Amino acid sequence: MKFLILPLLAFLAACAPPPVPNAPRQEPMRLSFPSVQAFAGDSPGPATRANIDMARDFLDLAFQMESGRPLPVLTRFEGPITVALRGRTTALTRRDLDRLILRLRREAGINISMVAGPTANIVIESVPNAALKRLAPNAACFVVPRVQSWTELQAARGTGALDWGTLPRRDRAAIFLPSDVTPQEVRDCLHEELAQALGPLNDLYRLPDSVFNDDNINTVLTGFDMLMLRAFYAPELQSGMTRDQVAARLPAILRRLNPRGEGIPARFPPPTTPLWKSQVERALSEGRSDRQRRIAAQRAVEIAEQLGWDGPRLGFAHYANGRLQIDNDPSRALASFNAAMATYRADPETRIHRAFVALQIAAYTLISGNAEATIAVTKAAIPLARRHENAALLSLLMMFQAEALDLQGNRAAGMALRLDSLGYGLYGFGSRDEVVARLNEIASLPPQQPQM
Structure with a gap:
């Protein structure tokens, strides 16, 4: 999420035109903040791809780790599943977890519930972010089998107990969340890690409509x-089944659970090559120089184009390339964002992806003083960010549109929209100071008009 959104404005501020001489000075914003505005926890919408494609997705998600290591058998919890929340948590976290549990019961048909006792099948523990980073520097949060606490995790390291591949079935697991990040980051961790505790352990870059994708575009369960x-908890399946055994039963399971997927043409997207994945990982790695990251992103674009890919992988390569070019070559960055938008527009499954690109393009149109274009691009993106419950993205899009309305002279509408963005900003960015910082950065982008 930080790669996708947060560094945007600091880079683009350097691209803004110099202030016009004798321009009126902006008055400091005086805002009355509302309560944190979150979401109802609704589904972004049903699965809309072909069952034959999703059967292959299921097998690749269920029988392989993110490292590429194959898993010998299917493992899941058998019987009712209990969840306990421990550590320093907020009312927002508890509410988001309650809503997620309700969705899992209603949409996935899983017999799962919260308990207040000392034991549970899945324990969710909040620990300081610094402690998480010392243990797993590249992970915002994570899930492990067989342990029930941070203390047990420390004792189990290096013993083989944390190896998912040795499980005959799942009985106990622990999810570790950071206790000192934004409400949205905690919510996103709850969705991804609880889903992995229950089901697939892999991520696939080819998926356009899933949290099981390392691009982090979808952040709530789709x-x-x-x-x-x-399907993971269908009665036709059970722990201990091999890939071939599951593959034999899966078509009938999906036909029963998702009859609409039977009449949709299959796409058969090719597998993601290790070379492309390694280039994307290099581009996203903060441990490399900016130049190395830009070269890797450009190489990822070239590989995707050479292989004839479209959809989420080509679009994300263009998007990452644009993000990394902002402070190096703004014109090249804009070309990459336009290429990403064109790619995402061609695929009906990548609507939320368009909203991320729209945010980048809105910065360019606002810097150029094109209020009409800024309003158009954000107007199309705002419903997508809201539907996919991305408060940080939604609040920024609303702030950009508010500045464009101001630029048109419609200050009342701009202020109303700006005020509407604040509650979502609190959820997405965590504090009033962070929200005000975003407002001020965006307010510095449009060209000021000379005083008459």
């Missing part, structure tokens, strides 16, 4: 994800 989990 209709596809719920279908995968519902």
Whole structure:
């Protein structure tokens, strides 16, 4: 999420035109903040791809780790599943977890519930972010089998107890969340890690509509994800089944659970090559120089184009390339964002992806003083960010549109929209100071008009 959104404005501020001489000075914003505005926890929508494609997705998600290591058998919890929340948590976290549990029961058909006692099948523990980073520097949060606490995790390291591949079935697991990040980051961790505790352990870059994708575009469980989990817990399957055994039963399971997927043409997207994946990982790695990251992103674009890919992988390569070019070559960055938008527009499954690109393009149109274009691009993106419950993205899009309305002279509408963005900003960015910082950065982008 930080790669996708947060560094945007600091880079683009350097691209803004110099202030016009004798321009009126901006008055400091005086805002009355509302309560944190979150979401109802609704589904972004049902799965809409072909069952034959999703059967292959299921097998690749369920029988392989993110490292590429194959898993010998299917493992899941057998019987009712209990969840306990421990550590320093907020009312927002508890509410988000309650809503997620409700969705899992309703959409995935899983018999799962919260308990207050000392034991549970899945324990979710909040620990300081610094402690998480010392143990797993590249992970925002994670899930492990067989342990029930941070203390048990420390004792189990290096013993083989944390190896998912040695499980005959799942009985106990622990999810570790950071206790000192934004509400949205905690919510996103709950969705991804609880889904992995229950079901697939792999991520696939080819998926356009899933949290099981390392691009982090989808951050709440989608209709596809719920279908995968519902299939995972179908009565026709059980722990200990091999890939071939599951593959034999899966078509009938998906036909029963998702009859609409039978009449949709299959796409058969090719597998993601290790070379492309390694280039994307290099581009996203903060441990490399900016130049190395830009070269890797450009190489990822070239590989995707050479292989004839479209959809989420080509679009994300263009998007990452643009993000990394902002402070190096703004014109090249804009060309990459336009290429990403064109790619995402060609695929009906990548609507939320367009909203991320729209945010980048809105910065360019606002810097150029094109209020009409800024309003158009954000107007199309705002419903997508809201539907996919991305408060950080939604609030920024609303702030950009508010500045464009101001630029048109419609200050009342701009202020109303700006005020509407604040509650979502609190959820997405965590504090009033962070929200005000975003407002001020965006307010510095449009060209000021000379005083008459």
